[in-house]
Amino acid sequence: MDIPRIFNITESAHRIHNPFTPEKLAALGVALRLEPGTRVLDLGSGSGEMLCTWARDHGITGFGIDMSQLFTEQAKRRAEELGVADRVTFIHGDASGFASDEKVGVAACVGATWIGGGVAGTIELLARSLRTGGIILIGEPYWRQLPPTEDVARGCLANAISDFLLLPELLASFGRLGYDVVEMVLTDQDGWDRYEAAQWLTMRRWLEANPNDEFARDVRATLTSAPERYAAYTREYLGWGVFALMPR
Numbered sequence: 001m002d003i004p005r006i007f008n009i010t011e012s013a014h015r016i017h018n019p020f021t022p023e024k025l026a027a028l029g030v031a032l033r034l035e036p037g038t039r040v041l042d043l044g045s046g047s048g049e050m051l052c053t054w055a056r057d058h059g060i061t062g063f064g065i066d067m068s069q070l071f072t073e074q075a076k077r078r079a080e081e082l083g084v085a086d087r088v089t090f091i092h093g094d095a096s097g098f099a100s101d102e103k104v105g106v107a108a109c110v111g112a113t114w115i116g117g118g119v120a121g122t123i124e125l126l127a128r129s130l131r132t133g134g135i136i137l138i139g140e141p142y143w144r145q146l147p148p149t150e151d152v153a154r155g156c157l158a159n160a161i162s163d164f165l166l167l168p169e170l171l172a173s174f175g176r177l178g179y180d181v182v183e184m185v186l187t188d189q190d191g192w193d194r195y196e197a198a199q200w201l202t203m204r205r206w207l208e209a210n211p212n213d214e215f216a217r218d219v220r221a222t223l224t225s226a227p228e229r230y231a232a233y234t235r236e237y238l239g240w241g242v243f244a245l246m247p248r
């Protein structure tokens with residue numbers, strides 16, 4: 001069981017697999033006013049940066065589950081590196097349908113809402129693990145400006161304009177699901193650059209090390225087109241943020 005191999009190649013050097021910088025991740029941890037000992041569940045925990053740094057900075061305990069074997073190994077190494085391996089656990093597995101027996105103070109899915117079949121389904125899934133008074137975190141893209149055509153949406157690697165909402169609409173949609181939005185931290189174009197542009201050097205180095213790999217042609221084609229595509233579309237049209245929710 002694993003995610004499509006292309007992500008394990010292009011994002012192998014990422015600590016944060018999202019358009020969030022370490023500063024934004026830290027700002028979110030502070031914004032949530034985390035108490036030491038708070039249990040945090042993270043579905044699609046990637047390379048574990050959120051749980052590991054929050055364990056170090058706020059004394060939380062964490063449980064993360066992710067379908068990438070590579071990212072999960074990186075998460076475990078990161079926990080050792082930051083001296084928090086006794087406080088965070090990372091499991092390689094499919095998080096679809098996962099609910100924790102012991103209720104948590106923060107239940108998160110940051111940039112992987114397909115795990116619950118979309119934003120609404122993921123909120124419902126996370127709510128099953130949440131203790132009374134707990135906070136749900138959803139990381140999700142939104143349109144900074146509405147793409148004028150479906151082609152522009154596809155240029156942002158969306159399937160369609162309807163994949164995402166404008167920010168006010170996204171915030172309103174949380175309300176319609178019965179949740180207060182109690183905090184949010186949004187990324188900016190510099191954050192997007194760290195996520196997207198960092199993949200280019202990784203791809204270039206990978207191509208040099210793996211010229212005969214069956215994936216080399218795909219990676220070469222992606223690297224050739226990525227900077228221009230990204231600058232024309234994603235960087236201009238797509239926003240991203242983490243939204244903190246509490247049931248009304």
Ligand code: SAH
Pocket residue numbers: 003015016017018043044045046047048049065066067068071093094095096109110111112115
């Ligand atoms: N939250 C992390 C990773 C976001 S990228 C961060 O912010 O860094 C999306 C993650 O979802 C990837 O790590 C990918 O491996 C993981 N993923 C995709 N499908 C999954 C599934 N069904 N179950 C668990 N993890 C999944």
